[in-house]
Amino acid sequence: MRVLLVGGGGREHALALGLAADPAVDKLFAAPGNPGIGQLAELRQVTPTDPVAVAALAVETGADLVVIGPEAPLVAGVADAVRAKGIAVFGPSAAAARLEGSKAFAKDVMTAAGVPTARAYACADEAATAAALDEFGAPYVVKNDGLAAGKGVVVTDDRAVALRHAAECGQVVVEEYLAGPEVSLFVVTDGEAALPLLPAQDFKRVGDNDSGPNTGGMGAYAPLPWAPPGLVDEVMRDVVHPTLAELRRRGAPFAGLLYVGLAITADGPRVIEFNARFGDPETQVVLALLETPLGGLLHAAATGTLADHPPLRWRDGAAVTVVVAAEGYPAAPRTGDVISGAEGAGFIHAGTRRAPDGSLCSAGGRVLCATATGADLTAARDAAYALVSGVGLAGSHYRTDIAAAAVADRITIPG
Numbered sequence: 001m002r003v004l005l006v007g008g009g010g011r012e013h014a015l016a017l018g019l020a021a022d023p024a025v026d027k028l029f030a031a032p033g034n035p036g037i038g039q040l041a042e043l044r045q046v047t048p049t050d051p052v053a054v055a056a057l058a059v060e061t062g063a064d065l066v067v068i069g070p071e072a073p074l075v076a077g078v079a080d081a082v083r084a085k086g087i088a089v090f091g092p093s094a095a096a097a098r099l100e101g102s103k104a105f106a107k108d109v110m111t112a113a114g115v116p117t118a119r120a121y122a123c124a125d126e127a128a129t130a131a132a133l134d135e136f137g138a139p140y141v142v143k144n145d146g147l148a149a150g151k152g153v154v155v156t157d158d159r160a161v162a163l164r165h166a167a168e169c170g171q172v173v174v175e176e177y178l179a180g181p182e183v184s185l186f187v188v189t190d191g192e193a194a195l196p197l198l199p200a201q202d203f204k205r206v207g208d209n210d211s212g213p214n215t216g217g218m219g220a221y222a223p224l225p226w227a228p229p230g231l232v233d234e235v236m237r238d239v240v241h242p243t244l245a246e247l248r249r250r251g252a253p254f255a256g257l258l259y260v261g262l263a264i265t266a267d268g269p270r271v272i273e274f275n276a277r278f279g280d281p282e283t284q285v286v287l288a289l290l291e292t293p294l295g296g297l298l299h300a301a302a303t304g305t306l307a308d309h310p311p312l313r314w315r316d317g318a319a320v321t322v323v324v325a326a327e328g329y330p331a332a333p334r335t336g337d338v339i340s341g342a343e344g345a346g347f348i349h350a351g352t353r354r355a356p357d358g359s360l361c362s363a364g365g366r367v368l369c370a371t372a373t374g375a376d377l378t379a380a381r382d383a384a385y386a387l388v389s390g391v392g393l394a395g396s397h398y399r400t401d402i403a404a405a406a407v408a409d410r411i412t413i414p415g
Helices: 010-020 051-060 071-075 078-083 094-101 103-113 126-136 159-169 231-249 282-289 294-302 377-389
Strands: 002-007 027-032 065-068 088-090 120-123 140-144 153-156 172-175 182-189 194-196 205-207 211-214 219-222 256-265 268-275 318-325 347-349 352-354 360-362 366-374
Touching (some): 002 010, 010 027, 027 051, 051 078, 078 088, 078 094, 088 294, 103 120, 103 231, 103 268, 120 126, 126 159, 140 159, 153 159, 182 231, 219 282, 231 268, 318 377, 366 377
Parallel strands (some): 002 027, 065 088
Antiparallel strands (some): 140 172, 182 256, 205 211, 256 268, 347 366
16 A cells, blocks of 8 residues: 655654554555654655645555645645545545534534534634633633634733734634643544544643643643543544534535543533644644554545444553654744754654754754653653654653643543
């Protein structure tokens, strides 16, 4: 099977590792890729959000399967253009990707499907936003209605900060705050059948103890030893299948990766958000534990044959990933600094490039993900931080508490 992987971040490097390890994948292309992906795949240049260009590249490479990693190409309709060429695609149509492309659309789908989630209002001006903030009270939750690379959400006790964020975004969704630990659940689906992957937890705030602004994610771990028994079955029953049914009813069946972001509240799981693709950096830990060949799984979802796929197999133990970020991230990351100590196994490239002299340099805010597995969460965490300790990158920073609360059994569910 010839596979074309679209994208060039940490999530795509993790996907490339899984695809390259699948015996059924005999040729892997990536566009545009990054230096880490380049060790596994033949890199091609393309603008990932250009449907015509990506579809042409899929034809040129003779791809049997196209895997679209980031959200922007999905919302731009890249999957539709590739499908129009008769090529199997792992990734939803533009119509279904609105589930991530518009928070208001996602809330409308959830309401229609009876999915448990926070009460919310779509707001287009300051008066509507102010009224919604006053109704829900602090902490205030304000979300950019459109795509924002994981940084469009503000959770604050300061009403002025919430109003300012709304003004900067334009169209926003204001929600009631959901108290409880967060869970990320990935679900592979062909629009009808659906297979859940291992739940994971990521860390959005830039600093230890969840301090500082939101980011695209500073680390993650899986599995979750504290998760309530039956959590996945409950979410599949009450969230995933009703959502898929509602999208089919609307003529926009969702085939690809449905990301369910959850808060485990005193009243049970509540959906915080949907995404239309693998989450980053949770992908790094979930796929590190997946024993089932990845290419065959994604191909089954892309071709409507997921119901016939064997049950998923998982490796024992746990996985932890820690993001090494550039100086100034997330507000104004500095790029172009030389990276040392990150060429070995366990390093997943997110924002890197090769300089003309061959040295590895930073090229984004989140630069590397140090990813490790172990017999348990403690061992995986220790191994991940051992990798981080060997990285040289001027001005870089990382959180020191990824998975620490889970290891210490300090995570509690309200009520």
